[in-house]
Amino acid sequence: MIMESILQYDFVIKGLLGCLFASITAGIAGTYIVSRRLVFLSGGITHASFGGIGIGYYAGFSPVAGAAVFGILSALGIEYLSIKQKLREDSAIGILWALGMATGIIFIFLTPGYTPNLMSFLFGSILTVTTADLISLGLLSVVLIIYFSVFYRTILYISFDENYARTYTSYVNVFKYITTALLALTIVLNIRMAGVVLVLSLLTIPPNIAMLFTRNYASVMRWSVLFGFIGAVTGYGMAWFAGIPAGAAIIFSMVVIWIISRIFTSVIKKINKKYSES
Amino acid sequence: MSVLLEIKNVYAGYGERTVLEDISLTISEGDFMGVIGPNGGGKTTLLKLILGIVRPTSGTVRYNESLIDRRNIGYLPQVSHVDSAFPLVVKDIVLSGLMMHKKLYGRMDRADKERAQNIIRELGLQGYEKATLSELSGGQVQRVFLGRALAGNPRLLLLDEPDNFVDTSFENEFYLRLRELNKKMAILMASHDVGTVSSYVKSFACVNRKLHYHPSPEITNEQLSAYDCPIQLVTHGRVPHTVLEKHE
Numbered sequence: 186m187i188m189e190s191i192l193q194y195d196f197v198i199k200g201l202l203g204c205l206f207a208s209i210t211a212g213i214a215g216t217y218i219v220s221r222r223l224v225f226l227s228g229g230i231t232h233a234s235f236g237g238i239g240i241g242y243y244a245g246f247s248p249v250a251g252a253a254v255f256g257i258l259s260a261l262g263i264e265y266l267s268i269k270q271k272l273r274e275d276s277a278i279g280i281l282w283a284l285g286m287a288t289g290i291i292f293i294f295l296t297p298g299y300t301p302n303l304m305s306f307l308f309g310s311i312l313t314v315t316t317a318d319l320i321s322l323g324l325l326s327v328v329l330i331i332y333f334s335v336f337y338r339t340i341l342y343i344s345f346d347e348n349y350a351r352t353y354t355s356y357v358n359v360f361k362y363i364t365t366a367l368l369a370l371t372i373v374l375n376i377r378m379a380g381v382v383l384v385l386s387l388l389t390i391p392p393n394i395a396m397l398f399t400r401n402y403a404s405v406m407r408w409s410v411l412f413g414f415i416g417a418v419t420g421y422g423m424a425w426f427a428g429i430p431a432g433a434a435i436i437f438s439m440v441v442i443w444i445i446s447r448i449f450t451s452v453i454k455k456i457n458k459k460y461s462e463s
Numbered sequence: 464m465s466v467l468l469e470i471k472n473v474y475a476g477y478g479e480r481t482v483l484e485d486i487s488l489t490i491s492e493g494d495f496m497g498v499i500g501p502n503g504g505g506k507t508t509l510l511k512l513i514l515g516i517v518r519p520t521s522g523t524v525r526y527n528e529s530l531i532d533r534r535n536i537g538y539l540p541q542v543s544h545v546d547s548a549f550p551l552v553v554k555d556i557v558l559s560g561l562m563m564h565k566k567l568y569g570r571m572d573r574a575d576k577e578r579a580q581n582i583i584r585e586l587g588l589q590g591y592e593k594a595t596l597s598e599l600s601g602g603q604v605q606r607v608f609l610g611r612a613l614a615g616n617p618r619l620l621l622l623d624e625p626d627n628f629v630d631t632s633f634e635n636e637f638y639l640r641l642r643e644l645n646k647k648m649a650i651l652m653a654s655h656d657v658g659t660v661s662s663y664v665k666s667f668a669c670v671n672r673k674l675h676y677h678p679s680p681e682i683t684n685e686q687l688s689a690y691d692c693p694i695q696l697v698t699h700g701r702v703p704h705t706v707l708e709k710h711e
Contacts, residue, residue, distance in 0.1 A: 220550050339567045342559045345551050349611070351516050352538050353563035400550045400595045 206322035208413030214371040215388035229278035233259035239289030260369035309380030309432030379432040464492040473522030486674035494649040500670035506653040537617030547596035554592040560614025602633030622652040
């Protein structure tokens with residue numbers, strides 16, 4: 186009995202920590218993605234990293250490490266091509282997207298035996314999250330918080346208007362590369378939570394909820410983390426009690442929060458309008 | 464008036480492509496110069512050369528360092544590429560004009576915020592501090608970016624086709640504001656619209672790979688073609704000085 190409740194306790198703590206770190210990393214990186222309109226790029230990074238997962242399985246090393254290498258390299262590659270203006274960015278992303286999925290599927294197919302975790306990489310599984318996953322997500326949270334608070338104005342102004350930023354700093358490209366690499370890492374580590382198919386919504390829904398309430402970048406980041414956490418914990422609870430896949434439950438509850446927020450803000454707007462008219 | 468900066472025999476471009484060829488230009492205090500020329504002729508490159516974003520492949524750009532350095536040049540770029548839905552409020556956009564005086568990890572202190580607030584008030588944008596660009600009209604957006612350019616207390620103001628994104632009802636007001644600013648700083652303005660501009664500027668630089676300096680605001684189609692500067696003089700009723708001719 187005691188053993189069981191300790192195990193359950195450990196399970197709950199892990200799940201909550203997973204939700205917390207996922208919402209911190211996804212909230213910070215997601216705000217950057219949504220405001221710079223990099224949602225398609227992020228989709229490309231996500232699916233490119235699936236190639237790394239496949240090769241990881243086949244070659245017998247950590248699929249997450251494989252995904253991280255693939256994700257970061259493809260992100261930096263796309264950023265490089267767009268800075269040099271060598272290729273239409275959306276075409277490059279489209280090619281990379283398909284290439285990653287194809288590579289992943291080929292290598293998983295070639296891997297002898299049953300690959301039990303494949304589903305968890307496609308659809309995520311916060312319930313089977315390991316201590317190693319939590320440590321890497323926790324570290325990434327700390328790095329992101331420090332990076333974004335120390336260089337807040339620089340990162341913000343470069344993503345708003347990089348041409349203008351070039352008039353006062355020669356480090357525009359350096360910051361773009363670093364931020365993109367951190368973005369890729371955020372996506373890859375959150376694949377464990379929500380899976381390749383759903384991770385994009387983990388990053389994009391919370392900022393979209395936040396932007397219903399505020400238009401100030403720093404507040405959008407903070408509110409995204411908060412809404413992300415509420416959505417993640419709700420989904421996690423649903424998954425636990427109803428026995429449904431956690432990744433899907435989390436995304437589902439985030440969408441519900443988004444719908445409620447939309448209704449709420451439009452009602453408030455109407456009331457304000459009526460009030461100011463009378 | 465003392466010289467602010469001197470460009471001498473400069474060649475500049477991007478990679479293999481030379482955009483500016485053997486250009487020389489002197490900018491002095493009190494100047495209000497229109498930079499005209501065809502698209503792709505090098506107007507923007509000239510401004511970027513002065514800002515130090517584009518480096519000359521040969522020749523020199525020399526600042527009179529007792530009066531000016533890169534940090535007190537204000538810049539209003541072509542802002543059509545900026546996303547107006549970006550979650551950044553007017554006050555923060557104006558504050559970004561102070562970044563040249565800051566470290567990359569710099570914070571904005573109370574004095575900075577007061578300075579931004581003053582500029583916002585001077586430009587008639589009070590009440591919009593917490594608005595994003597998508598909530599503003601074309602003329603207001605332009606004033607926000609002018610505010611950003613003015614935040615760092617520039618001695619030289621560079622404007623890249625500021626008439627591009629503003630409707631005609633704001634044009635006059637905008638140029639009158641520039642004339643006012645010109646009492647405190649030199650202005651270099653790239654423009655398509657030679658006709659309107661000529662009633663405000665004091666001189667012209669015609670840029671089409673080469674640069675020809677024209678020391679008065681009156682310019683004719685003959686002069687433009689002699690400068691190898693194929694642009695059209697457009698008729699504007701309220702412009703007193705321009706000699707207008709039909710473009711072939």
